[in-house]
Amino acid sequence: MDDVRSSPPVRPGPAVRTGAAVVCDGLVVRYGDRVAVDGLSFSAQTGTVTALLGPNGAGKTSTIETLEGYRRPSAGTVSVLGLDPVADHAALVPRLGVMLQQGGVYPSLTPRQVLRLFAAYYDDPEEPEALLERVGIAQVAATPSRRLSGGERQRLSLALALVGKPSVVFLDEPTAGVDPEGRLAVRDVVRHLRDTGVCVLLTTHELTEAERLADRVVIIAKGRTLAEGTPADLTARVADGAVRFTAPTGIDTTSLSGTLGNGAVVREAEPGSYVVTPAEGTSVPTTVAALTGWLAEAGLAMGDLRTTRSLEEAYLAITGTGSSGDDDGAATRSDDGAGPGNRPRRRRAASQRGA
Amino acid sequence: MRALAAQVRAELTMLVTNGESLFLTAGIPVLFLLFFSTVHVLPTGTRHPVDFLVPGILALAVMSSSLVALSIGTGFERGYGVLKRLGTTPLGRPRLLAAKIVTVVVVELVQAVVVVAVGYGLGWHPGGVGGGGGAVGIGAAVGAMVLGSLGFGGIALVLAGRLKALVNLAVSNSLFVVLLLVGGMLVPLSKLPGWLAGVARVLPASALADALHRALGTHLAVTAGDWAVLAAWAVAAPLGAALLFRWE
Numbered sequence: 001m002d003d004v005r006s007s008p009p010v011r012p013g014p015a016v017r018t019g020a021a022v023v024c025d026g027l028v029v030r031y032g033d034r035v036a037v038d039g040l041s042f043s044a045q046t047g048t049v050t051a052l053l054g055p056n057g058a059g060k061t062s063t064i065e066t067l068e069g070y071r072r073p074s075a076g077t078v079s080v081l082g083l084d085p086v087a088d089h090a091a092l093v094p095r096l097g098v099m100l101q102q103g104g105v106y107p108s109l110t111p112r113q114v115l116r117l118f119a120a121y122y123d124d125p126e127e128p129e130a131l132l133e134r135v136g137i138a139q140v141a142a143t144p145s146r147r148l149s150g151g152e153r154q155r156l157s158l159a160l161a162l163v164g165k166p167s168v169v170f171l172d173e174p175t176a177g178v179d180p181e182g183r184l185a186v187r188d189v190v191r192h193l194r195d196t197g198v199c200v201l202l203t204t205h206e207l208t209e210a211e212r213l214a215d216r217v218v219i220i221a222k223g224r225t226l227a228e229g230t231p232a233d234l235t236a237r238v239a240d241g242a243v244r245f246t247a248p249t250g251i252d253t254t255s256l257s258g259t260l261g262n263g264a265v266v267r268e269a270e271p272g273s274y275v276v277t278p279a280e281g282t283s284v285p286t287t288v289a290a291l292t293g294w295l296a297e298a299g300l301a302m303g304d305l306r307t308t309r310s311l312e313e314a315y316l317a318i319t320g321t322g323s324s325g326d327d328d329g330a331a332t333r334s335d336d337g338a339g340p341g342n343r344p345r346r347r348r349a350a351s352q353r354g355a
Numbered sequence: 356m357r358a359l360a361a362q363v364r365a366e367l368t369m370l371v372t373n374g375e376s377l378f379l380t381a382g383i384p385v386l387f388l389l390f391f392s393t394v395h396v397l398p399t400g401t402r403h404p405v406d407f408l409v410p411g412i413l414a415l416a417v418m419s420s421s422l423v424a425l426s427i428g429t430g431f432e433r434g435y436g437v438l439k440r441l442g443t444t445p446l447g448r449p450r451l452l453a454a455k456i457v458t459v460v461v462v463e464l465v466q467a468v469v470v471v472a473v474g475y476g477l478g479w480h481p482g483g484v485g486g487g488g489g490a491v492g493i494g495a496a497v498g499a500m501v502l503g504s505l506g507f508g509g510i511a512l513v514l515a516g517r518l519k520a521l522v523n524l525a526v527s528n529s530l531f532v533v534l535l536l537v538g539g540m541l542v543p544l545s546k547l548p549g550w551l552a553g554v555a556r557v558l559p560a561s562a563l564a565d566a567l568h569r570a571l572g573t574h575l576a577v578t579a580g581d582w583a584v585l586a587a588w589a590v591a592a593p594l595g596a597a598l599l600f601r602w603e
Contacts, residue, residue, distance in 0.1 A: 068443050070603075090447070098443040103436025108369050120361030121444045164445070 021046045021168050021199035022067060026076035029062040029223075036062040038223035039076065044216070046167075049190055049200040051214035053207065053315065059223035060203035061101055064170050067201070068098055080168055094122060097166030097198075099157045101173050107146035111137055111156045114145065115163060122164035134192075135159045136185040150177035158186060162193070169193055171202040175209050187213055211311040219318055227318045234314040243276040243287055246303035247295060259294045260287055272303075358446050362454035367461065369428065376424045379531075380462055384416040384470055391541065392477045398546045401572075409474035409481075410567035411540035413496075414503070416466035418534060418560060421459050421504040426511035426527040429455070434520030439603045459504060467500075481571050495570035495577050502585035503563035509592025510559075516600030534560035539568070556580070559588040 020043035029037035037059040044050035052060045065071055067078055069085030069092065078085060083092045106114055111132060119125035132138040135155040140148055145156060154177060161169055174190070175183050190213055193200050204210050210217050211231050219226045219234070227234060253266040253274070260266065261279035264287070269275045278287040284307050295302050370376050391397050392405040399407035432438050441451060471479075481492070510530075514523050535541065537551060538560030544552045555561040562584035566577045 070439070070442065090445075093443055094445045096443055098440070100436055100440055104440030105435070106365070106369065106432070106437055107435055108373055109365065113365065113368065117361050117365045118444060121358045121446045160440070 019046060020044065021081055022050075022201055023079045024063065024067065024076075025078070027063060027066060027073050027078055028075035029059065029066055029071065030074040036223055037066070040220060040223060040225055041076075042218045042225055042228055044199050044201045046199050047194055047197045048215045049194050049202065049213055050216045050218060051210040052201070052203045052218050052220055053205070053210045053214075054203075054220040055205055055319070058205075058220045060205075060220065061172055062223075063220075064172050064201065064203055068096065068170055069093075094164060095167045097161035097164060097169035099154075099161040099169075099171045099174055101176070101203075105145045105153060105156055105160070108144055110142050110144055111148070111152075111159070112141040114156070115159060118160050118163045124165060126163050126165055128163070131159045131163060134162075135189060136182065151179045151182040154178050155182055155185065158189060162189070166198065168199045168201070171200065173204060174202055175204070175206070183209075207310075207312045207315055217311070219315060221319050231311050234318070235309045235311055238309045238314045238317045240309075241278065241284065243278065243284060243291065243305070243307050244274065245276070245291065245305045246273050247300050248272060251298070251300060256291070256294050260290050359450050359454055359457075362446060362451065363457045363461070366428075366454055366458040370424065370458070370462065373428075376428065380416070380419045380424050380466060381469065383419060384412050384466060385473055387415065387541065388412045388470060388473055388477070397541055398543065400543050400545070403478060403480075405474060405477045405479045406572060407543070407568070408541070409470065409479045410496075410571045411564050412470050412474075413467060413500070413571075414538065414560065414564040414567050415535060415540045416470055417463055417500050417503050417563060418507055418531065418538070418540075420462040420466060422507035422511050422534075423527050423531045424462070425455065425459060425508055426515045427524050429512060429515035430518065430520045430523035430527070433515060433602065436603075442602060456508070459508060463500065463504065492570040496567055499563055499566035499570065499577065499581070499585060502582075502589040503559055503566075505590075506559040506585065506588030506592045509588070509594070509596045512596035513592065513599050516596060516602075534558065537561070539564040557584055559585060559592075562588075 022044040024043065025041050027037050027040045028035065040059065040063055042050075042052075052063060054060055062071070066073055067080055067085055069089050072086055080092060081095060085092060106117075109117070112128060115128035115131060119128050129138075129141075132141050135158050137148075137152050137155050137159070140152055145153060148156065154174065158171070158174060161171065171190075175186050178186060190200055190202070194215070202213065204213075215230060216228065217231055217234055218228045227237070229237075249268070249272045251268075251274070253268060257264045257266040257276075260276065261282050264279040264282065265277040267275055276287060276291060278284065288305070288307070292302065292305075370380070388405075388408055392403075392408050395404055397404060397407075401407040429438075438451075442448075511527070514526055514530075518526060537547060537555045538558060539555065540560065544555055544561055544565070547555065562581045566581040566585065569575045569577045569581070
């Protein structure tokens with residue numbers, strides 16, 4: 001697995017990396033006794049889309065709002081474009097684009113009115129009409145915001161984040177409540193931002209969004225970083241060289257493993273869902289060829305066929321929330337890879353609960 | 356400057372396109388003025404009710420825009436997260452506050468023009484019979500309205516900055532009705548029970564109404580007591596708002 005991890009990422013990285021636009025170093029955010037962020041560290045580069053991925057309550061919004069200057073760190077430091085979000089607020093805000101998790105738009109103004117208003121705050125704003133087109137809400141430009149659908153309102157919030165031609169954009173759950181068509185529009189906009197050298201930091205609890213949008217993913221839970229890397233890095237952590245496929249339930253796994261060569265193991269992890277661990281020294285393509293040959297011979301249908309793991313599987317393994325069965329082996333393996341700091345702590349917590 | 360102008364334009368657009376705030380700031384004052392100067396049910400104590408009503412309705416108009424409309428509007432902006440969102444734009448809090456002040460001033464000017472025009476149409480004689488208002492009276496009236504607006508505006512922002520939007524809506528509207536009844540705007544304080552008049556006298560509403568009655572109606576100088584109450588609220592309420600206001 002170390003080989004996989006040290007190999008160059010499959011996903012092409014951004015062409016320009018002129019430095020960290022956002023740095024979060026040992027950030028702690030407390031609300032009274034409750035610790036929302038517990039020593040979080042990561043950085044986000046110029047011309048890169050970084051996703052903070054984690055379950056609800058992981059500390060994503062607290063982190064992003066600290067970076068936006070809405071709250072001071074209880075401990076640790078944050079900087080955005082080399083500036084302190086609170087102390088250098090006035091210097092920083094003209095270069096920031098912010099999309100709050102919800103709200104933030106005058107309900108009685110239309111998208112056109114509110115975009116023109118926000119445009120007037122900035123020295124060199126985007127053209128409001130072009131922006132309405134870009135986020136795909138031109139057809140509702142004259143409808144009061146309160147009458148927009150949830151997805152349209154999200155896209156208006158996104159447009160408002162972009163109107164000042166920002167260098168750093170913070171998007172808190174940008175696709176929450178957005179329909180599939182809207183998601184495509186949001187993805188296009190985010191990619192365009194990255195391609196023009198903007199640092200985009202977004203939060204999401206949806207793995208598919210992180211996988212599709214982000215160049216780098218920071219997985220956080222309970223206010224701590226669990227893992228950080230490109231989606232390819234993270235999926236490589238749980239790579240186990242196995243081939244997974246679906247077929248009718250109850251196929252003859254003994255016969256199949258015999259065909260696949262000495263030492264190959266085939267098990268039915270769930271009904272109709274099979275995991276093949278190839279024989280020593282047998283390549284994945286060879287295994288796949290033998291597998292499909294055997295299925296064809298036996299006249300059996302085949303559903304999915306996968307030789308990689310999804311970010312979802314990586315995420316579940318890394319956050320330790322993975323199900324049993326199919327993921328057992330992978331989960332154990334990835335824990336070693338995810339860093340020694342995480343799993344033992346979790347085990348301790350679990351044993352304390354048990355005691 | 357461009358940002359401030361755009362913000363004022365947006366604030367005015369929202370007031371004018373919002374039916375409730377339009378009714379509150381324009382409808383109610385004009386309606387009350389027309390109704391009570393035609394239907395003589397109020398114990399105004401003047402020969403023509405309109406002579407008592409115009410200064411009182413001016414006070415009412417000031418209260419409707421600087422207290423109620425400002426409070427409800429700001430409360431909902433806070434509730435909807437608009438104020439929070441504005442915090443990460445270059446507009447900045449000072450300019451947002453400036454825009455709100457300019458907006459209130461513009462609305463009050465329009466209200467004053469409308470109320471005075473309707474008042475003249477109904478046969479109002481400034482300064483009572485044979486009076487003429489006079490520069491001193493008008494100056495005192497403007498001064499009282501400015502101080503009253505500061506006091507009301509401060510109260511509005513305390514309410515809007517602390518209460519949930521819907522609670523604030525109810526509280527602001529209730530406050531409007533109570534101050535309208537006990538603020539000497541429609542009913543002279545002398546007609547209230549003594550204890551109630553005593554309480555009312557230290558409120559900005561009655562101080563403003565009394566100051567306007569004196570400045571525009573009776574040719575009597577505005578009392579030191581009125582000035583003191585208006586000035587105290589004009590300082591204390593905005594100070595309270597500065598200390599208590601929460602943006603989220």
